Each structure stands twice: as structure tokens, then as C-alpha cells.
Amino acid sequence: MHIHNGKSYDLIVCGCGVAGFTAAVQGARAGLKTAVIERYGMPGGILTVGGNNDIAQFFAHHRQVIRGIGWEYVTRLAEAGYAVIPDKMADGPHWIYGVHVNIPAAAYMMDTMLTEAGADLYYGQPIAAVDTEKSENGMTHVTGVIIASKEGLRRLTGKVFIDCTGDGDAAVYAGAQYECGGESETDGFLQPGTIRFYIDKLNLPEEVRRRADRILQEYRENGRMDPTDVRRRTISAMMEARGNNIGHVSGFNGADSDSKTASEVAGRASVYRLMNALQDAGVPMDPFPPIETIAPEVAVRESRRILGDGYMTEENYVSGYQYPDAVCTSFYPIDLHRHGDNGIRQTFLTDGQIPTVPLSALIVKGIDNMLVAGRCASGDRLANSAYRVKASCMAMGQAAAACAVIALRHNQNIREASIEEIRTLLRENNAIVTADDVTD
Numbered sequence: 001m002h003i004h005n006g007k008s009y010d011l012i013v014c015g016c017g018v019a020g021f022t023a024a025v026q027g028a029r030a031g032l033k034t035a036v037i038e039r040y041g042m043p044g045g046i047l048t049v050g051g052n053n054d055i056a057q058f059f060a061h062h063r064q065v066i067r068g069i070g071w072e073y074v075t076r077l078a079e080a081g082y083a084v085i086p087d088k089m090a091d092g093p094h095w096i097y098g099v100h101v102n103i104p105a106a107a108y109m110m111d112t113m114l115t116e117a118g119a120d121l122y123y124g125q126p127i128a129a130v131d132t133e134k135s136e137n138g139m140t141h142v143t144g145v146i147i148a149s150k151e152g153l154r155r156l157t158g159k160v161f162i163d164c165t166g167d168g169d170a171a172v173y174a175g176a177q178y179e180c181g182g183e184s185e186t187d188g189f190l191q192p193g194t195i196r197f198y199i200d201k202l203n204l205p206e207e208v209r210r211r212a213d214r215i216l217q218e219y220r221e222n223g224r225m226d227p228t229d230v231r232r233r234t235i236s237a238m239m240e241a242r243g244n245n246i247g248h249v250s251g252f253n254g255a256d257s258d259s260k261t262a263s264e265v266a267g268r269a270s271v272y273r274l275m276n277a278l279q280d281a282g283v284p285m286d287p288f289p290p291i292e293t294i295a296p297e298v299a300v301r302e303s304r305r306i307l308g309d310g311y312m313t314e315e316n317y318v319s320g321y322q323y324p325d326a327v328c329t330s331f332y333p334i335d336l337h338r339h340g341d342n343g344i345r346q347t348f349l350t351d352g353q354i355p356t357v358p359l360s361a362l363i364v365k366g367i368d369n370m371l372v373a374g375r376c377a378s379g380d381r382l383a384n385s386a387y388r389v390k391a392s393c394m395a396m397g398q399a400a401a402a403c404a405v406i407a408l409r410h411n412q413n414i415r416e417a418s419i420e421e422i423r424t425l426l427r428e429n430n431a432i433v434t435a436d437d438v439t440d
């Protein structure tokens with residue numbers, strides 16, 4: 001099979017969701033020749049393509065607990081009128097601290113910041129394989145990635161790689177160990193995914209709203225809809241959220257392509273049932289129900305957790321443990337969505353607790369030049385249900401790239417990079433590294 005030879009890089013970032021975005025910006029800004037590879041034509045992952053346009057959470061306990069490139073990004077969006085940043089001093093449930101963004105602008109701003117930083121973009125080109133060799137220290141050494149381009153297969157070579165694919169694809173192709181699910185409150189299932197649909201916000205007469213809610217309930221009870229299609233949301237709540245984060249698509253594994261394919265079929269069937277219910281309820285057709293479009297895939301809450309040298313635990317997360325090699329903070333309740341319509345297992349962090357992410361949990365075990373950042377970073381599934389949120393993923397992406405920068409600056413292995421130099425670089429780039437950096 002012929003594989004075209006592509007360019008060589010210092011840093012190759014695999015996947016351009018929120019973690020890959022900050023990793024590539026940090027790497028390129030610090031002078032690394034950087035490539036970012038993304039299977040879709042649009043950056044942003046769950047934030048944009050997946051349609052979950054909420055970034056949780058930069059604020060906690062009335063203070064700013066995460067900053068850095070992620071914060072710069074939302075600030076730029078807000079200045080342009082495309083993000084709503086909540087009041088840090090507000091009191092309320094954790095979800096009020098999410099930053100809501102406009103999806104086209106969110107993707108545009110990623111394009112802009114990546115281009116300004118000087119990263120090379122490889123959009124619409126999934127990673128299909130990874131080249132490896134054995135290094136002298138007995139570990140696996142990644143030499144390149146093979147991407148599926150319009151010209152055919154293309155090989156890009158690099159010195160350091162960061163897996164930000166959410167599912168840990170690149171690390172798994174390189175032979176990394178991982179966990180997927182495990183001990184749980186979800187009866188052996190992974191957390192459900194959700195398909196975003198985009199529903200117009202109509203000013204419906206009260207009688208139509210009531211009829212729609214009655215029909216949704218009846219259909220759940222008589223089997224014409226699945227109880228997880230819209231869970232217990234009313235038509236008003238669905239419209240208020242514009243279709244964001246409504247249903248659950250349960251019982252699938254987003255890191256298994258056959259199962260993932262079945263989940264896409266199930267997700268679309270779920271939205272189809274909802275549209276039929278809206279028709280039956282007499283919601284105005286113009287000429288169709290007010291659901292204009294859907295995301296191209298079911299957004300995955302949980303799949304592989306790549307094993308690192310270190311491992312974040314729920315216990316350390318909820319106690320706000322400051323790991324000795326902490327490189328960034330994270331913040332969210334433990335938030336494990338149960339299978340079907342069985343609620344969420346949550347543990348809230350009490351005042352003053354600010355969890356950290358150790359560098360060791362971002363270094364892929366057994367591979368001497370690969371890091372991992374974002375949802376697929378190393379930790380137990382309960383810790384993962386918290387550190388997977390977007391502001392935390394952005395902080396991890398930036399931190400992983402800072403490690404690559406310092407290692408390459410001194411011609412060192414990523415495990416030899418000085419933690420103090422990494423922290424200095426991160427602070428120079430406006431990041432919060434440990435709870436001690438949290439001041440206002």
C-alpha cells in the first residue's frame with residue numbers, strides 16, 4: 001500500500017476538540033513546529049460538532065480556578081459577542097457557571113487562534129494508524145501518524161505526540177493500555193451518549209405546550225417513545241435549551257466502531273420519534289416540525305481512559321489533593337450519568353477544594369514520547385466523570401503541550417522535563433497550575 005510522505009513536526013496533536021485546540025496553540029506559540037490533526041472539517045469536538053456549546057467551569061467558590069488559553073479563548077469570544085460568561089459571584093447550582101458559546105463563532109475562533117499561533121491544520125483527515133519502534137529504554141517510541149487524506153494515506157513524522165482524540169485512538173494504535181468503564185453505578189454500561197438536535201424556540205400557545213407535554217408522557221408510557229428520548233423534559237425546557245443535552249442514547253461504546261454505528265442509528269431514531277410526537281401534538285409545521293437539524297454523531301460522555309504513569313482518583317479529586325507534579329487545576333462535581341433514565345451519580349466539592357491534574361496522568365505509560373489530554377486522560381471513572389468537562393480539558397491540553405515544549409527545548413525525554421520549567425511556562429501563558437495560584 002502506498003503512503004505519501006508528509007511533513008515532519010516537533011509536536012503532533014491528535015484530535016482538535018477543546019483539549020487539542022489548547023495543546024496546539026500552546027505548542028505553536030512556544031515555537032514548536034506543530035501539526036493538529038482532526039477527523040472532521042471543523043475543530044471543537046463535542047463543543048461544536050457534538051453541539052454541546054457549554055464550557056464548564058472556569059469559576060468555583062466565587063473565584064477563578066482555571067485560566068490559560070481556554071480562558072483567553074472564551075474572553076475573545078465574549079468580546080466579539082459570541083460567548084456569555086457568567087457572574088463569578090453568582091450563587092447557584094454548578095451548571096450556572098458554564099460559559100455558553102455560539103457554535104459557528106466558536107469554531108471560527110479556534111481556526112483563528114490556531115492560525116495566529118502558526119500551527120499547521122489537517123482537517124477532515126482522521127488518524128488511521130501510528131508508526132512505532134522500540135526505543136533504547138525498552139519503551140515504545142512513536143515515529144509518526146498515518147492520516148487518511150484526499151490524496152490517499154499520508155505519513156506525518158514527529159518528535160512528541162499528544163493524544164486529544166477523546167477516545168484515545170492514537171494511543172491505542174500505538175499499543176497503550178487503557179480502561180473503558182469498570183466498577184460502576186451503571187450496571188456495567190458506559191455512561192449514555194446524547195445526540196444534539198437543534199429546535200427552534202417557538203412562542204407556542206399554552207394549550208399546544210400542554211398537549212405536547214401530555215403526548216410526550218403518553219408516548220413514553222405506551223412505548224411509542226423511549227423514556228430516554230427526552231427524559232422528563234417538557235417541550236418548553238427543550239426549546240429553552242434549543243435541544244442541547246436532552247436525551248440519553250444508552251448501552252453503546254463510542255470506542256467500538258460497530259457499537260458506535262449502532263448508537264448513531266439509535267440516536268437518529270430517537271429524534272425521529274420526538275418529531276413524530278411533536279407533529280401529533282399539533283406543533284406548527286413549517287413545513288416540518290421545528291427541529292431543523294442534528295449533530296452528525298451521538299456525543300460520547302465516556303469511553304477509553306488511557307493509562308498514564310499516574311492515575312487520578314475520585315478520592316484525590318473530591319478532596320482537592322495537590323499532586324506534587326500538578327500542572328493544572330480542574331473543577332466539576334463527580335457526574336456519572338447512569339444508564340437509561342436513572343439519573344446522575346453526583347458528589348459536589350465543598351468550599352475551598354480545587355482538584356489538580358498531575359503531569360504523570362498525562363504521560364502515556366509505556367510510550368516514551370506520547371502524552372494524553374482531555375477526556376481520555378488517565379484516572380478512575382468517577383474522577384473522569386468530573387475532569388472530562390471542557391475547561392479542565394483545555395487546561396490539560398495546554399499543560400501537556402508545555403511538557404513537550406520544555407522537553408524539546410532541552411533535547412530531553414518528556415519524563416525528564418523539569419516540572420518547575422513547565423509550570424513557569426504555563427504561568428507565563430496565564431494558566432493556573434495549582435490551588436496556590438488561585439487568587440481572585
Ligand SMILES: Cc1cc2nc3c(=O)[nH]c(=O)nc-3n(C[C@H](O)[C@H](O)[C@H](O)COP(=O)(O)OP(=O)(O)OC[C@H]3O[C@@H](n4cnc5c(N)ncnc54)[C@H](O)[C@@H]3O)c2cc1C
Pocket residue numbers: 014015016017018019020037038039040043044045046047052054055056057098125126127128164165166167169170193194245299300301373374375376388389390391393
Ligand atoms: C452530551 C454531553 C454533554 C456534556 N455537557 C457538558 C457541559 O455542559 N459542560 C462541559 O464543560 N462539558 C460537558 N460535557 C463533557 C465535555 O463536553 C467533553 O468531555 C469534552 O468536550 C471532551 O473534550 P476533548 O477535547 O477531550 O474531546 P472531544 O471534544 O471529543 O474532541 C476530540 C476530537 O478528536 C477528534 N478525533 C477523534 N478521533 C480521531 C481520529 N482517529 N483522528 C483524528 N481526529 C479524531 C474528534 O473529531 C474531536 O474533534 C458533555 C459531554 C457530552 C457528551
